[in-house]
Amino acid sequence: MSIKKVLGKTGYGVFLACVFLIMIIPIYYLLVTTFKSPAEAAASPLGLPVRFTFDNYSKAIAAMNYLQSFRNNLIIAAASVVLLLVFSSMSAYVIARSKQKVFKIMSGVFMVGLIIPFQISIIPLYKMLAAVHIMNTHFAVILVDVFCINLPLSIFLIRGFINTVPVELEEAAFIDGSGTFQCYWRIIFPLLKPILATVAILDTLTIWNDFMTPLLLLQSSEKQVLLQQVYRNVGPFSTDWTSFFPMLVMATLPLVIFYLIMQKQIIEGVVAGAVKG
C-alpha cells in the first residue's frame, strides 16, 4: 500500500470517528444523565453513572401520566394515518385517472397545500374549531393532522405511484363488468402497498412529532400527548435535569423503537417521498 492510500484510509477513519462522535455525544449525554443524581450529573456529565437507578424513570412515568398520554398519541396517530390512507389513495386515483377538468382543478387546489404552510390559517382555523365546540378533543387534532398537515403530500406521492401503474389492468377489469370503485379497490389498491407504507411512515413521523397542534388544541391533561406532558413539566414544577431527561427519553422512545425495527423502510420511505416529490 502506498503512503497516500494509508493516509487516505486514516483520514477517512478520522472523518468517520468525528461524524460518529458529533452524532452520538448528545444522545449518550441524554441517556447517561437519566441514571444519575443531580450532583453526579453536574460533577461528571459524560462519565458513566456510579450505579444504575431507575428512580428517575419511575418518577418521570408518573409525572407524565405515561400510559394515558401514550394512548392519546396512538389514537391520534393511528386514526389520522388510516384516514389519510383512505382519503389520499382515493383522491389520488381519481386525479391520476380522470380526464375531466373539474378533477384537474381539485388537484390544483390540493397542490396549493404543498407549498403554503397551513400555519397561515391557524388563527381562523382555531376560532372555527372552537365555534363548532370540538376544541379539546382528539377529533380536532386528527382533523388538523389529516387535512391541514399531511393530505396534500400524501395525495401527491400516491398519485405519482399510480401514474406508473399501467391503465390496461383496469381496462381489462372494466370489460369484465367491474364498476369503477371495485376496480380501484380490487386492482389498484393492492398494488399501492409499497407507496401506502411510505406514506404511512412519513405521516406517522410528522404526526407523532407535531407539538404545535396539540399544544393549541388540547387543554385537559388527560387528553394531552407525550410532548405536551414534557412541556407541562418544564418550568416552575421541574426540579432538575436528571428528572427531566427521562421524560425526554420516554417521550421519544416509541419512535426510536419504531426506527430501530423499521429502519430500512423508514429511510426508503423518506427517499421515495423525495424522489416522487
Add this chain to the structure above:
Amino acid sequence: MKRKLLALLLSLTVIAGSLAGCGNEGSNAGASDTAGTADVSDTTDADAGATDTESGEVVKLRMMAYNAESTRATYLQYLADQLPGIEIEFEFVSNDNFDNVLNSQLQAGEGPDIIEGGGQTKLLARAGYLLDISDQEFIGKYADSGLQAYTVDGKVYAIPLQSWFEGIYYNKRIFEENGISVPKTWDEFIEIHKTLEAKGIKAQTMGAQSYEPMMKQSIALANNMFYSDSANLAFDEKFNTGEGKLEEAWLPAVEEWYKIIEEGCLQPEMLGLSYDQALDEFATEKAAMWECGPWAVETILEKNPDIEIGMFPIPGTNADKPGWLVGGPGSAWAINAKSKHIEEALQVLEVTSTAEAQQALVADNAGSSFVEGVEIDLGDIYADCDEAFKAGNVYAPWTAAWTNGQSVVEAYGKSLQEVLSGSRTVQEALAEADTTNLNLIDAMK
C-alpha cells in the same frame, strides 16, 4: 419484507381502531376520574340522589386555572368537604397558553364556570364575559386593596385569593460568614455584590433567559421611587388610556436599577440561564442571592435540606424607609357570566371567603390573605420583610391596575434583556413598553 411491513401496519390499524373506539369512553372516564379526586362525597348516595330527588343532585363546576392543582390541594379538599353537592372539575392550563384557551372558549359562548383571573380580568370584564358580583355579601369581607385589581367602573368581578410576592432570597450562612447584613438601600445591595464577588463568591443568580426576573426587579425600584408617593398611584389610570408614559414616569427609577448592570452585578451570561438553573445555583449554595417568591421554597429545600434562607424586600434609595416587594393579589376567582350554574359558583366563592378556606389556600402556597381579620403567619424566612408588609409595600402595577398588563410587561422585560446584552438603553426599553401599550389600546378600539 414489504409484506411483513404491511401486516404490521394493518394490525396497527386494527388496534388503533379499537383504541379509538374505547378512547372516547376512556377520556370521558378520565374526566370524571380527575373530578373524583376533588369530590369526596359518598358516590352511592349521590347516585341515588340523582335519580330520586333534585336536591341531592351533584352539580359539576368547571374551574379553569393556571396554577396547578397541587398548589390548591388543601383548598380543593376543603371545598369538597364544605360543599358536598358540588363537584369541582379542576382544569389546569399552563400560563403561556391560558389566555388563548380561555378566550377562544369564551368567544364561542362556552368556557369554565369559575375562571382564575390575573392581569386579564379587567379586559374580560370589559368584554362582558364575567359576572358582576359587587352585591354579594362576601365581597364585604375583603380589603379594598385586594378588590381594586378586579374592579371596573365601580363593579367587582372577582375575589382575590392569597397574595403573591417576590423579594430577594439570600443564603444566611454566606451572609453571616462574610459579615454581611440585609441591605437598606439599593447602593448597599450593589455593594454586597462587590464584597462577595471580591471573595470569589457568586452574589446574585438570575434566570434571565425568561423576561420576568429583570422586569420584576426593575419594577420593584419603580415601587420604591415612584409608587411610594401615593400621588403617583393615579398614573396607572392614565397609562391605561395611553396618556401616561412609562418613559417619563419610571425613567429615574429604572435608571437607578440599571446601576446593577452598570456595576457588573448582572451579567449577559445570565441570559443563558433558565429559571431552573438559577434555582439550582441558589439551592446548591453556588450563589448567595436570588429573586423569587414563596412557591420556590419547597423545591429549594428539596434540593438542599440544610440550606438556611431568608428573604428581604428590594431596597430603594432611602435607608429610613422599608423596601418594597413586587406582588399583589395573586390571582382571583371570577364567574363566567354565561355559566349555567351561577348559584353554585357563587357558593364556591362564598366558602372561599371564609377564614378556614383562606388558611387552606395559604397552606400550599405562602402569601397573605385579603380577607379582613385573617392573620397568616408566614414564618421565619420572611422575618426581614415584616416592616415592608406592615407598611403595605407590595405592588405590581401590571396585575393590579393595568388593562394590558401581561403583554406590556412581556415587551418591557424582553427589551430589558436587550439592555443587559448592551444593545439598548433603559429609556428605549420603557419606550418599547409604551408602544406595546398604545398598540393594544388601539386594538380595542
Add this chain to the structure above:
Amino acid sequence: MGGKKRTRVYFLMIIPAFIGFVVLYIAPTAMSFMYSLTNWSVYNPEIRFVGLQNFQKIFTDAKTVAALKHSVKYAFMITIVQNVLAIILAVLLNRKSRVVNFVKSLTFLPAVLSIMVVGYLFQYIMTSADGGLLNMIITFFGGKPVNWLGDEKIALYSVLITQVWQWTGWSMVIYVANLKSIDGALYEAADIDGANGIQKFLRVTLPLLYPAVSFNVLMSLIGGMKMFDAVFVMTKGGPGYATETIMTTLIREGFNSGRTAYACAFAVIFFIVVFIFSQTLTYFFNKWEEAIQS
C-alpha cells in the same frame, strides 16, 4: 365506457377529502386574508373594515419586521448549511461497509426525535450555567465558554446548529439515494479523461444531483420559514427579540395578546414571502433541469 356513471363514482371518491381540505385549509386561509383587513381582536367584539392599516402597523413595528428578517435569514442559512453538509456526508458515506452503514443510520436517527425534545436537550447542553456540557468541552480544550443561547448575536445560530444536527441525516439519505442512481459509466469516462476526485464531483456528481437538491432545498427553505418548536423551547424568542421568528410572533400576537387581525395580516405577509421564494426557486430549478437535458 359509461363515462357519466364513472364520473359520478370518481366524484364520490374524491369529494370527502376535497370538502375536508377546503373547509379546514382553504377556507381558514381565505379568512386570514379577510381578517387582515379588519380590526378584529379578542377584546373587541365589533369588527370593522380598516383597509391596509394592519399591514402598515406591521412594517412600522421593528419587532415584527425583525421576526420576519430572522425567519428569512434562518431559512437561507439552514438551507445552505444543511444541504452542503448533507452532500459532503452523502458523497463520503456512499460506500458499502458495516461501519459506514452504522454511521449513516446514526446520522439519520435524530430525524425521528421530535424537534422539541432535541431543543430541550440542547438547551441543557448549551446552557451557560456551570455544568453546561458544550462549554465544559470547550474549556477542556482551553477555549473560552460561550453564552450560546443568551448572547443575542449568536442565539439564532445556536438554534440553527441544533436543527442542522437533527436534519442533516434526513437530507443525506435522499442524496445517497440520488448518488446511487448515477450511472457508473459516467465516472469511468471521467477517469479516462484523467479527472481527480474533486473534478469528478463537480463535473459528474453535482449536476446529476439535481432531483435531490431541488427537493431538499425547497423543503429546508419552507421548513426554515415556518420554524417554531425549536425556538419556542430553547429561547422563547429571546434574549430580547433576538430569536423571534414569524411563527413565534404570530402565536404571541394572535393568541397571547389577542390581536387577531394584526396576526392575520402577518400571516398574509408570511404567505407572500413563502410564495415568492418557492416560485423563484422552482424557476431556477427548471432552468437547471433544462441545462442538464440539453
